[in-house]
Amino acid sequence: MADDILDRLQATIASRKDTGGESDSSYTAQLFRRGRGRIAQKLGEEAVETVIAAMGDDAAAIVPEAADLLYHLLVLLADAGLSLDDVRAELRRREGKSGVVEKAARTGAAGRPLSFSPSQGLKP
Numbered sequence: 001m002a003d004d005i006l007d008r009l010q011a012t013i014a015s016r017k018d019t020g021g022e023s024d025s026s027y028t029a030q031l032f033r034r035g036r037g038r039i040a041q042k043l044g045e046e047a048v049e050t051v052i053a054a055m056g057d058d059a060a061a062i063v064p065e066a067a068d069l070l071y072h073l074l075v076l077l078a079d080a081g082l083s084l085d086d087v088r089a090e091l092r093r094r095e096g097k098s099g100v101v102e103k104a105a106r107t108g109a110a111g112r113p114l115s116f117s118p119s120q121g122l123k124p
């Protein structure tokens, strides 16, 4: 059995997908049955609940919301035929590359904040 809880959870989710989403007693199977739109909607709800918890005073309240978020993200990845390894590979590709430098290369804005004027909108 995998050491890491995320790997074990991913394996459980994959096994629910393999059953063809038939089990009534499995929330994961129900999600697969309802399809990508429902899974994405639940992920969005859990993200909003995480944000709401983050805006409160109780840091510990973020933890269960983060767990809901990660669980639903793993279901979404599985539904799309992807896995944590795909995300790990992307994170490895980014490793050591500053987010500020990456953004500057993408926008040409050298990390400067955008300015706003009513006539011209947002400009770097």
Ligand SMILES: N=c1c2ncn([C@@H]3O[C@H](COP(=O)(O)OP(=O)(O)OP(=O)(O)O)[C@@H](O)[C@H]3O)c2ncn1[C@@H]1O[C@H](COP(=O)(O)O)[C@@H](O)[C@H]1O
Binding pocket: 009, 012, 016, 025, 026, 027, 028, 029, 045, 067, 068, 071
């Ligand atoms: N980690 C989780 C997990 N986190 C959250 N959830 C479910 O996600 C749902 C979260 O949705 P909400 O908070 O909006 O609650 P809700 O109102 O009941 O949800 P909806 O009716 O709106 O869908 C709840 O039903 C939770 O029980 C999870 N369900 C399952 N797992 C893991 O998945 C495994 C397999 O679960 P089953 O597929 O149910 O056997 C379990 O052993 C756990 O390890």
